[in-house]
Amino acid sequence: MENDWKQLKVSGLFKRFDRGPIVLSNISLTVERGGFLCILGPSGSGKSTLVDLIAGFEPPTEGTIAFDDTPIHGPGPDRVVIFQDISNALFPWLTVMENAEFGLKKIYRNKKERHDRAMQALELVGLHKDSHKFPSELSGGMKQRAQIARGLVMDPHVLIMDEPFAALDAITRRRMQYELKEIWERTKKTVIFVTHDISESLILATEVTVLSSGPEAHILDTFRPDLPPGTDPADAEFIAAYRRIEALVGHVHDAGEAPA
Amino acid sequence: MINSNSSRPYFVAAASIVTAIFTWAMASTYLIPETLLPHPFDVWDQAVEMSDSGLLWISIEASVWRVFWGWVMGVIAGVITGLILGELRGVDAVIGPIFEFLKGVAPISLVPIMILWFGIGEFPKLMIIAYITWVVVTVSTATGVREVPNVRLRAARCLGMSQLEVFYRVILPSTASYVLVGMRSGIGFAYIALISAEFIAVDKGLGFLIMDSRMNLQTPLMIVGIVSLGLLGSGSQLIYDVITLQIPWLSRFRRL
Amino acid sequence: MIRIGRWGPLYGAILFFAMWQVGADSVGTPLLFPGPLVVWEGFWRLAETGEYFEHAGATLQRLIVGMAVGIPFGATLGCAMGASRDLNAWFDPYVRMANSTPAIALIPFALLWFGVTEFARYSLVFYTAFLVLALSARQGVTQVPYLRIKAANTLGVVGISAFFRVIVPSSFPAILSGIRTATGLGVMVVVAAEMLGAANGLGFLIILGRQNYDPTLIFIGIFSLGVISLVLDRGFQFCIERFMPRWSVKRRV
Numbered sequence: 001m002e003n004d005w006k007q008l009k010v011s012g013l014f015k016r017f018d019r020g021p022i023v024l025s026n027i028s029l030t031v032e033r034g035g036f037l038c039i040l041g042p043s044g045s046g047k048s049t050l051v052d053l054i055a056g057f058e059p060p061t062e063g064t065i066a067f068d069d070t071p072i073h074g075p076g077p078d079r080v081v082i083f084q085d086i087s088n089a090l091f092p093w094l095t096v097m098e099n100a101e102f103g104l105k106k107i108y109r110n111k112k113e114r115h116d117r118a119m120q121a122l123e124l125v126g127l128h129k130d131s132h133k134f135p136s137e138l139s140g141g142m143k144q145r146a147q148i149a150r151g152l153v154m155d156p157h158v159l160i161m162d163e164p165f166a167a168l169d170a171i172t173r174r175r176m177q178y179e180l181k182e183i184w185e186r187t188k189k190t191v192i193f194v195t196h197d198i199s200e201s202l203i204l205a206t207e208v209t210v211l212s213s214g215p216e217a218h219i220l221d222t223f224r225p226d227l228p229p230g231t232d233p234a235d236a237e238f239i240a241a242y243r244r245i246e247a248l249v250g251h252v253h254d255a256g257e258a259p260a
Numbered sequence: 261m262i263n264s265n266s267s268r269p270y271f272v273a274a275a276s277i278v279t280a281i282f283t284w285a286m287a288s289t290y291l292i293p294e295t296l297l298p299h300p301f302d303v304w305d306q307a308v309e310m311s312d313s314g315l316l317w318i319s320i321e322a323s324v325w326r327v328f329w330g331w332v333m334g335v336i337a338g339v340i341t342g343l344i345l346g347e348l349r350g351v352d353a354v355i356g357p358i359f360e361f362l363k364g365v366a367p368i369s370l371v372p373i374m375i376l377w378f379g380i381g382e383f384p385k386l387m388i389i390a391y392i393t394w395v396v397v398t399v400s401t402a403t404g405v406r407e408v409p410n411v412r413l414r415a416a417r418c419l420g421m422s423q424l425e426v427f428y429r430v431i432l433p434s435t436a437s438y439v440l441v442g443m444r445s446g447i448g449f450a451y452i453a454l455i456s457a458e459f460i461a462v463d464k465g466l467g468f469l470i471m472d473s474r475m476n477l478q479t480p481l482m483i484v485g486i487v488s489l490g491l492l493g494s495g496s497q498l499i500y501d502v503i504t505l506q507i508p509w510l511s512r513f514r515r516l
Numbered sequence: 517m518i519r520i521g522r523w524g525p526l527y528g529a530i531l532f533f534a535m536w537q538v539g540a541d542s543v544g545t546p547l548l549f550p551g552p553l554v555v556w557e558g559f560w561r562l563a564e565t566g567e568y569f570e571h572a573g574a575t576l577q578r579l580i581v582g583m584a585v586g587i588p589f590g591a592t593l594g595c596a597m598g599a600s601r602d603l604n605a606w607f608d609p610y611v612r613m614a615n616s617t618p619a620i621a622l623i624p625f626a627l628l629w630f631g632v633t634e635f636a637r638y639s640l641v642f643y644t645a646f647l648v649l650a651l652s653a654r655q656g657v658t659q660v661p662y663l664r665i666k667a668a669n670t671l672g673v674v675g676i677s678a679f680f681r682v683i684v685p686s687s688f689p690a691i692l693s694g695i696r697t698a699t700g701l702g703v704m705v706v707v708a709a710e711m712l713g714a715a716n717g718l719g720f721l722i723i724l725g726r727q728n729y730d731p732t733l734i735f736i737g738i739f740s741l742g743v744i745s746l747v748l749d750r751g752f753q754f755c756i757e758r759f760m761p762r763w764s765v766k767r768r769v
Binding site: 272355367376456467479 | 529549607609624625
């Protein structure tokens with residue numbers, strides 16, 4: 001894959017499974033290289049399906065997904081996914097280091113080079129001291145960092161993160177969010193981050209796309225929060241952006257369901 | 261109690277065993293005829309004699325050789341079959357039920373037909389032991405393959421693995437823990453098959469010893485045989501545990 | 517790929533019989549390897565005279581009697597062992613020894629003590645069921661989440677009452693699973709006991725077949741055993757789902 005792409009473009013995406021209902025309807029979005037796009041939507045809005053499509057696990061029923069003009073073909077290390085189910089995504093029989101090196105075996109023959117690259121990624125996420133440990137010996141936050149390191153090591157075009165912090169406790173989650181932001185600022189990686197948490201999306205993203213609830217989920221709005229750096233969730237601009245999204249999402253919720 | 265809480269169970273167990281042996285000795289002397297319940301000392305003497313004469317060791321060696329090789333063959337065949345069944349859902353849907361059926365066929369019931377076909381050599385006995393191990397290991401392995409989390413397969417694909425690579429770099433290791441457990445269960449069943457075969461058609465081995473001693477009313481011999489068998493069985497499982505848990509490369513799979 | 521779905525077992529059965537027939541044909545002599553049709557004929561002959569049911573019934577009876585006594589006693593001891601560390605320490609050595617000594621190995625011993633009698637066979641099935649249930653029940657009791665006991669305590673249910681109202685019910689799934697295992701092993705023991713000294717039963721049928729050089733009888737016996745095991749196992753699961761659905765494994769008590 002050429003390394004000078006500029007955008008990941010999703011155009012006119014529709015998805016239905018077999019002869020079931022339409023899950024996603026007319027999804028179009030553009031991810032600029034180096035950007036951090038957040039896809040925000042309630043449960044059941046087809047967020048995971050959208051991830052599957054962009055990652056290449058499922059083919060779209062209609063529409064295209066492409067880097068500039070080159071369409072994607074199935075899953076691959078150019079679009080690494082970081083999964084929510086951390087217990088099952090990491091390989092439990094391998095240490096953190098071995099997990100991180102996993103995808104490198106094909107690309108780099110040199111043992112030392114693999115080790116160094118993996119170690120670099122582990123340092124970035126702060127796990128370099130625990131590289132010999134097994135996943136079962138790690139806390140939830142550490143496991144997720146290990147997964148992120150494993151993905152970063154592949155130097156993907158896009159890092160797709162599917163509600164990665166949803167299974168963590170609130171304190172760890174907050175910490176991970178800020179750490180992820182730092183990592184993003186350092187690596188300048190392109191990230192697509194899927195979540196249902198409005199605050200999370202505002203802390204992390206440069207651009208937010210709000211999905212309606214399913215079925216036939218469509219895009220409600222896409223905008224750039226443009227929050228000045230160092231904005232705290234208690235600041236006025238943050239709250240204003242929050243309210244804006246809340247109004248959007250609350251607008252389509254069924255009665256009795258409180259917005260996230 | 262002077263003793264700390266954690267060593268109390270050992271004292272209770274020790275007391276229990278001592279009581280049991282004492283009761284045994286009393287019962288055999290005063291209550292129950294010698295032929296049915298020999299005195300513990302007689303059993304011990306018999307054991308020593310058998311050990312000295314070599315009878316005990318010949319029998320053990322014959323039995324161990326059979327059960328070991330039968331088990332090994334069964335494990336190899338079982339892993340292969342299990343992987344096939346687990347990977348190919350179509351094949352599994354058809355052949356899986358056959359295995360359900362085979363599980364219920366007691367190994368001992370196969371001994372006569374095996375003898376009819378293959379005579380009274382080592383082959384039929386090995387076959388029966390291998391057969392039951394094969395069934396057990398196949399089921400465990402197939403289950404293991406089916407239980408590999410989908411997320412894990414996807415994660416591997418994201419990291420650039422082809423289907424084949426996913427199979428041997430992710431599915432196989434993920435299955436390993438199930439296979440190891442199946443192999444362990446297989447040991448117990450292999451011993452059952454061993455005795456089944458040795459009861460019906462042999463000239464040496466622990467099973468033969470036990471059966472034969474009944475004919476001659478040599479009860480101490482029978483007891484030594486039974487106890488040896490028990491020790492052998494649990495000893496085998498113990499050795500298996502030591503090997504799979506102590507060798508670091510293997511133990512990481514056992515712990516999954 | 518052809519949709520196999522629920523017809524899998526049927527295709528499996530057809531495949532099984534087909535392969536059997538092919539195998540028998542290739543060998544040639546029904547005297548050595550009877551095919552499914554020959555075996556079916558033989559079965560029918562036995563069924564007509566009622567002989568078959570006499571044997572099958574004898575085998576089932578031994579199984580059921582042994583289990584009917586072994587299960588409750590074994591489960592009781594198991595629960596007790598799970599509840600009391602002292603009791604566990606006292607009985608554990610014997611449980612371990614029994615675990616390494618399959619009932620089959622004890623057949624000659626039982627025959628010695630009780631002669632070639634029904635009681636000898638019942639005792640062997642009893643031994644198997646007792647042991648399996650003791651282990652299952654003990655595990656069931658010890659694996660009750662401590663949280664659940666604490667929950668009961670907060671509601672005012674403590675001690676013996678908690679044991680019977682919370683711990684025992686929580687260990688039911690383990691006990692039921694133990695019954696399933698015991699059935700499988702029990703069948704093996706009954707067959708073995710019958711083969712080594714009985715005048716009727718499916719095991720006896722197998723031995724008879726060997727003595728008379730009539731492999732058809734042997735096959736009838738083997739096949740019946742497989743079918744009985746399957747039927748008992750499935751039947752048991754079915755009964756649980758139907759009559760005691762709250763204890764089914766799917767509910768994860």
